[in-house]
Amino acid sequence: MKKVSSKIYFGIIMAFLYLPILYLIIYSFNDGKTSVWKGFTLKWYEALFNDAQIMTSFYNTLIIALLASVIATVLGTAAAIGIYNFKGGYRSAIQNISNIPIVNPEIVTGVSLMLLFTFAGTLFGFEMGFVTVLLAHIGFCTPYVILSVTPRLRQMDNSIYEAALDLGCSPVQAFFKVVLHELMPGILSGLLISFTYSLDDFVITYFTRGSKFQTLPIQIYTMTHQRINPKANALSTLMFVIILLILCIINIKNKSEDKNLKKYKN
Numbered sequence: 001m002k003k004v005s006s007k008i009y010f011g012i013i014m015a016f017l018y019l020p021i022l023y024l025i026i027y028s029f030n031d032g033k034t035s036v037w038k039g040f041t042l043k044w045y046e047a048l049f050n051d052a053q054i055m056t057s058f059y060n061t062l063i064i065a066l067l068a069s070v071i072a073t074v075l076g077t078a079a080a081i082g083i084y085n086f087k088g089g090y091r092s093a094i095q096n097i098s099n100i101p102i103v104n105p106e107i108v109t110g111v112s113l114m115l116l117f118t119f120a121g122t123l124f125g126f127e128m129g130f131v132t133v134l135l136a137h138i139g140f141c142t143p144y145v146i147l148s149v150t151p152r153l154r155q156m157d158n159s160i161y162e163a164a165l166d167l168g169c170s171p172v173q174a175f176f177k178v179v180l181h182e183l184m185p186g187i188l189s190g191l192l193i194s195f196t197y198s199l200d201d202f203v204i205t206y207f208t209r210g211s212k213f214q215t216l217p218i219q220i221y222t223m224t225h226q227r228i229n230p231k232a233n234a235l236s237t238l239m240f241v242i243i244l245l246i247l248c249i250i251n252i253k254n255k256s257e258d259k260n261l262k263k264y265k266n
């Protein structure tokens with residue numbers, strides 16, 4: 001009975017989470033603009049790709065997410081290594097400070113960054129836009145990279161680095177060939193988390209984008225102010241499918257790596 005009840009409970013939770021997405025996907029192919037089914041069509045996808053404003057917002061979002069995730073991964077990995085090399089209570093104190101942006105409410109972060117950029121803009125004569133959004137995304141993505149890389153550092157055997165030095169590697173060569181290789185799973189996890197959070201962010205972007213720069217979450221929000229536009233359903237469907245494909249590819253790659261590791265151990 002416990003197994004049956006747990007399966008029923010799991011089924012209810014999954015239905016609650018994914019039935020609205022399934023409904024959205026189905027009605028992205030609806031020929032009508034209302035919730036009444038009027039036939040199958042692809043015209044909303046065609047209209048989506050022909051909408052210059054939406055495509056510009058998509059390109060902006062993609063560029064911001066790529067740049068922010070890559071830069072945050074570099075900064076976060078360097079910060080994690082630096083924090084790990086601290087001694088005593090300094091390490092835990094700095095680690096806790098680096099976790100504050102994760103715990104801090106997004107609206108507090110967004111408003112504080114808006115005030116900072118507004119003050120800096122009056123001093124140096126610039127407006128909020130692409131650069132301010134990029135800096136804000138780097139700021140809130142970096143702690144997630146630190147959080148992903150730090151456990152890999154704790155699991156790493158320091159004798160491997162020392163062995164590389166004994167075998168003739170310079171400290172730089174030993175870092176790139178040994179340490180970076182050992183940290184790569186955590187680095188990739190931090191990169192993907194940063195990319196996902198940056199792609200999805202609305203609150204911080206809303207406060208730091210200014211009046212001329214538009215991203216996809218902001219564009220979807222403005223579309224919902226009026227009557228529900230079926231192009232929003234098509235756009236959401238494409239985003240869901242892309243994320244699902246990325247997750248499937250990553251899982252397949254991880255399974256193949258686990259199989260190769262088991263074969264190597266055997």
